[in-house]
Amino acid sequence: MLRENEKKAIALVVKAVCEEMLHIEIPPVIYKRIPEMTAPNQQILTTVGGNSYATIFIDPALEWTNIIVCAVAHELRHIKQYYDVNFDARKYKQPHELTFEEYNLQPEEIDANAFGEIAMLMLTDSKPRWNGMTEKIKAAIGDRKREILKTEFGINNVENNVE
Numbered sequence: 001m002l003r004e005n006e007k008k009a010i011a012l013v014v015k016a017v018c019e020e021m022l023h024i025e026i027p028p029v030i031y032k033r034i035p036e037m038t039a040p041n042q043q044i045l046t047t048v049g050g051n052s053y054a055t056i057f058i059d060p061a062l063e064w065t066n067i068i069v070c071a072v073a074h075e076l077r078h079i080k081q082y083y084d085v086n087f088d089a090r091k092y093k094q095p096h097e098l099t100f101e102e103y104n105l106q107p108e109e110i111d112a113n114a115f116g117e118i119a120m121l122m123l124t125d126s127k128p129r130w131n132g133m134t135e136k137i138k139a140a141i142g143d144r145k146r147e148i149l150k151t152e153f154g155i156n157n158v159e160n161n162v163e
């Protein structure tokens with residue numbers, strides 16, 4: 001169960017990632033479990049499109065760990081993608097429509113996971129282990145991470161800085 005001070009920490013992460021890293025409007029964050037969270041371990045998700053800008057939903061039963069920073073940044077990145085012509089939201093498939101590997105190899109997921117890892121590293125000095133991900137997925141996340149660091153943050157000697 002998330003405590004009040006942990007929710008404040010999440011609000012700071014959301015603000016920092018939106019303003020300093022993504023340059024997007026800060027979305028509302030609502031602490032509520034919603035039916036779209038279909039898997040039991042799915043506790044954070046974003047709705048984009050429709051009439052509203054975007055909303056982040058977080059299951060209040062979530063327990064605080066650093067990985068929340070990665071998960072929140074991942075969701076915020078999906079908002080940025082929605083307004084980015086390089087991504088096509090109409091092609092994006094939900095987890096139940098694909099195999100685990102196919103789902104995670106979608107460009108949107110690779111990009112969001114790579115960005116989530118960068119944000120977690122920058123804000124907490126720790127990084128996700130990607131337990132359960134296949135080598136192919138991990139390699140794709142690594143490649144995208146290096147690309148984002150170079151093109152969006154001007155960091156070229158990635159191996160020395162973040163590996």
Ligand SMILES: [Zn+2]
Nearest residue numbers: 074078109112
């Ligand atoms: Zn995602």
